[in-house]
Amino acid sequence: MSPIQHTHSFRVRYGETDQMGVVYHANYLNWFEMGRTELIRGAQISYRELEERGVLLPVTDAVITYKKPARYDDQLEVRTIVEELTPVRLTFRYEIYRMPENELLVWGKTMHVFTTRDLKPIRLSRVEPELYRWLEMQHRGES
Amino acid sequence: MSPIQHTHSFRVRYGETDQMGVVYHANYLNWFEMGRTELIRGAQISYRELEERGVLLPVTDAVITYKKPARYDDQLEVRTIVEELTPVRLTFRYEIYRMPENELLVWGKTMHVFTTRDLKPIRLSRVEPELYRWLEMQHRGES
Amino acid sequence: MSPIQHTHSFRVRYGETDQMGVVYHANYLNWFEMGRTELIRGAQISYRELEERGVLLPVTDAVITYKKPARYDDQLEVRTIVEELTPVRLTFRYEIYRMPENELLVWGKTMHVFTTRDLKPIRLSRVEPELYRWLEMQHRGES
Amino acid sequence: MSPIQHTHSFRVRYGETDQMGVVYHANYLNWFEMGRTELIRGAQISYRELEERGVLLPVTDAVITYKKPARYDDQLEVRTIVEELTPVRLTFRYEIYRMPENELLVWGKTMHVFTTRDLKPIRLSRVEPELYRWLEMQHRGES
Numbered sequence: 369m370s371p372i373q374h375t376h377s378f379r380v381r382y383g384e385t386d387q388m389g390v391v392y393h394a395n396y397l398n399w400f401e402m403g404r405t406e407l408i409r410g411a412q413i414s415y416r417e418l419e420e421r422g423v424l425l426p427v428t429d430a431v432i433t434y435k436k437p438a439r440y441d442d443q444l445e446v447r448t449i450v451e452e453l454t455p456v457r458l459t460f461r462y463e464i465y466r467m468p469e470n471e472l473l474v475w476g477k478t479m480h481v482f483t484t485r486d487l488k489p490i491r492l493s494r495v496e497p498e499l500y501r502w503l504e505m506q507h508r509g510e511s
Numbered sequence: 512m513s514p515i516q517h518t519h520s521f522r523v524r525y526g527e528t529d530q531m532g533v534v535y536h537a538n539y540l541n542w543f544e545m546g547r548t549e550l551i552r553g554a555q556i557s558y559r560e561l562e563e564r565g566v567l568l569p570v571t572d573a574v575i576t577y578k579k580p581a582r583y584d585d586q587l588e589v590r591t592i593v594e595e596l597t598p599v600r601l602t603f604r605y606e607i608y609r610m611p612e613n614e615l616l617v618w619g620k621t622m623h624v625f626t627t628r629d630l631k632p633i634r635l636s637r638v639e640p641e642l643y644r645w646l647e648m649q650h651r652g653e654s
Numbered sequence: 655m656s657p658i659q660h661t662h663s664f665r666v667r668y669g670e671t672d673q674m675g676v677v678y679h680a681n682y683l684n685w686f687e688m689g690r691t692e693l694i695r696g697a698q699i700s701y702r703e704l705e706e707r708g709v710l711l712p713v714t715d716a717v718i719t720y721k722k723p724a725r726y727d728d729q730l731e732v733r734t735i736v737e738e739l740t741p742v743r744l745t746f747r748y749e750i751y752r753m754p755e756n757e758l759l760v761w762g763k764t765m766h767v768f769t770t771r772d773l774k775p776i777r778l779s780r781v782e783p784e785l786y787r788w789l790e791m792q793h794r795g796e797s
Numbered sequence: 798m799s800p801i802q803h804t805h806s807f808r809v810r811y812g813e814t815d816q817m818g819v820v821y822h823a824n825y826l827n828w829f830e831m832g833r834t835e836l837i838r839g840a841q842i843s844y845r846e847l848e849e850r851g852v853l854l855p856v857t858d859a860v861i862t863y864k865k866p867a868r869y870d871d872q873l874e875v876r877t878i879v880e881e882l883t884p885v886r887l888t889f890r891y892e893i894y895r896m897p898e899n900e901l902l903v904w905g906k907t908m909h910v911f912t913t914r915d916l917k918p919i920r921l922s923r924v925e926p927e928l929y930r931w932l933e934m935q936h937r938g939e940s
Contacts, residue, residue, distance in 0.1 A: 382691065382701075383537055383684045385530035387583055387848075390916075392526045393856045394826035398669045401823075405668065405727065415668075416727040419816075427822045430861045437855070437916065440530055441691065441702040487819075487866065525834065525844075526827045530705075533773075536713045537687075540680035541812045548811065548870065558811075559870040562673075569723070570679045575716045580773065584834065584845040630676075630723065669823055671816035673869055678812045726816055 369509030371449035374407040377467070380442045390437035396474050397430060400462045403448035404478070407460070411502045423496060425458065425480040426487060432476035436466075443467045450507040455493035457481055458503065512652030514592035517550040520610070523585045533580035539617050540573060543605045546591035547621070550603070554645045566639060568601065568623040569630060575619035579609075586610045593650040598636035600624055601646065655795030657735035660693040663753070666728045676723035682760050683716060686748045689734035690764070693746070697788045709782060711744065711766040712773060718762035722752075729753045736793040741779035743767055744789065798938030800878035803836040806896070809871045819866035825903050826859060829891045832877035833907070836889070840931045852925060854887065854909040855916060861905035865895075872896045879936040884922035886910055887932065 378399070386392040404425075408415045415425070438444060445465045452459035457479065464474040482492040493500040521542070529535040547568075551558045558568075581587060588608045595602035600622065607617040625635040636643040664685070672678040690711075694701045701711070724730060731751045738745035743765065750760040768778040779786040807828070815821040833854075837844045844854070867873060874894045881888035886908065893903040911921040922929040 379691075381684055382529060382687050383535045386525060387528040387530065387532045388853060388855065388916075389530045390855075393859065394526055394823045394830075397823035397826065398667055401668050405665075414727060419726075424817060426817065426819075426863070426866070428863050430822065430859070430863075432859045434855070434857050434859075440705075441700060522831075522834075524827055525830050531710060531712065533712075536716065537680045537683035540683065541810055544680075544811050548808075557870060562869075567674060569674065569676075569720070571720050573679065573716070573718045573720075577712070577714050577716075580712070583848075584843060668815060669821045672811060673814040673816065673818045675816045680812055 371451065371509055372506045374403070374410060374448045376403055376406040376446050376448070378402065378444055378446070380438050380440050380444060382440055385440050390439055393432070393434060396432055396434075396464060396476065397478075399444070399446050399464060400430075400448075400460070400476060400478055403446035403462050404460045407448045407450070407506070410506075411499055413496070413499055418496070418499065421496070422485050423490070423492070424483045424485060424487065426483055427478050428481055429479040430476065432474060434474050436471065436473045438464065438466065438473050444473070450503055451477065453503050453507045455491040455500070456489060458492075514594065514652055515649045517546070517553060517591045519546055519549040519589050519591070521545065521587055521589070523581050523583050523587060525583055528583050533582055536575070536577060539575055539577075539607060539619065540621075542587070542589050542607060543573075543591075543603070543619060543621055546589035546605050547603045550591045550593070550649070553649075554642055556639070556642055561639070561642065564639070565628050566633070566635070567626045567628060567630065569626055570621050571624055572622040573619065575617060577617050579614065579616045581607065581609065581616050587616070593646055594620065596646050596650045598634040598643070599632060601635075657737065657795055658792045660689070660696060660734045662689055662692040662732050662734070664688065664730055664732070666724050666726050666730060668726055671726045676725055679718070679720060682718055682720075682750060682762065683764075685730070685732050685750060686734075686746070686762060686764055689732035689748050690746045693734045693736070693792070696792075697785055699782070699785055704782070704785065707782070708771050709776070709778070710769045710771060710773065712769060713764050714767055715765040716762065718760060720760050722757065722759045724750065724752065724759050730759070736789055737763065739789050739793045741777040741786070742775060744778075800880065800938055801935045803832070803839060803877045805832055805835040805875050805877070807831065807873055807875070809867050809869050809873060811869055814869050819868055822861070822863060825861055825863075825893060825905065828873070828875050828893060829859075829877075829889070829905060829907055832875035832891050833889045836877045836879070836935070839935075840928055842925070842928055847925070847928065850925070851914050852919070852921070853912045853914060853916065855912060856907050857910055858908040859905065861903060863903050865900065865902045867893065867895065867902050873902070879932055880906065882932050882936045884920040884929070885918060887921075
């Protein structure tokens, strides 16, 4: 089975464009972050609550491939999956589509570690076992 | 005497422009913040250290007047003064100039209260009397 | 009658917070811009199309009052009205609410002129009379 | 010989932090862009002039590795080299250091194509041969 895809819709804001007339390339990382926030919302615990309990997911690596530019007011979708999961690391994969054309604009990945508030590494499987099991199910495609 | 003006130079970044071909208007608030950070650096204590000691300066009001647009790669100056100061409140005034033309582009103000980390109001004159006296001198124009 | 209010819902993104643990104050200007984009979408012409036809609405002044901080993942609403309208100028007024508490966090205004792509002033009532009439109806509260 | 490294110094702004208390990860892409702007400034033509002549450098790919977090008010350096150059493509490599400790925080790459204003690919060696030769010298480490 393949990972469960979570979809989140949004529009491009004016301030996200640059003088090239298209979206400034750094903004896609913000949209990836929206994608993983919305993915995790499907669990019993939101990413916000997770942080309030003292678990952070800092980004250790990011890769982005830009195929076509998004433009102001475009209706977009970010589609997010859990691509890899271990007790200490997590990788999300994202695709950004223009709708309703369903045209792939950008894809990318972000790699994360689980840490305390002081950015010390922890094992998610130990500190938040329920969330860990839920993420495993997203990764394996079991619902 | 008039307040002492602190000047900080910087260049416009590409990502600060929008599809109008000029700087997106929200960025001037970031530049105002650079202006007050650099003003306070002149004191014995930096704004960063102030926060580490538990004193925050959240913004309560902001006003901005846009006269001419800044553009990518423009060499700019933000000139900052302490316009008003009481034991519980502080107002900065800013002007943004394009250099070397010395052309006024934008001016504005931000009003602040002094608070704890939990955003509870405090009297700066009591918790940081030295910084308070230094700010008074900036405001009165005494060096 | 009072102006017609347009409501747009959205969530706070992680990157919109700062180390104070709340939303960085400049981001409210981005949300105001979302508010006016969504207001204008109710007309026959979107703001995007308006720009494509060569009419821009640069901001000339902005005022913002911050009452309570928004936080990461808060569900917010921006409520926008046309506060003033003349053939050459337009003022929007915005309120940002936290939902479902319906708690007012921030309010503000942005003033705009109508210009060509080269930022030369124009009369909207002449170049886009239909949009001008529609904005008048929003302002007067006639639907 | 190895590529010539261009260094640009700057400070972290408050609005670049997030509620984790460190710099939000998307901002490094903005700093990379400052790095390449400053690198190109060493040529006879600035990146701004290049765009005014109709040559753009959109980003096609980006990779970033985050080793240690930058914090508000840190004094940073972005060090940039031309890692790869062909008549149609250009790759920059960046390292972000905290100073004066000279501590490597983040490194990354951005890949670019040369295009017209309409984002059509062009050969830089043909349209801007002088700039192309200068970039070759930066890449080869000839000064």
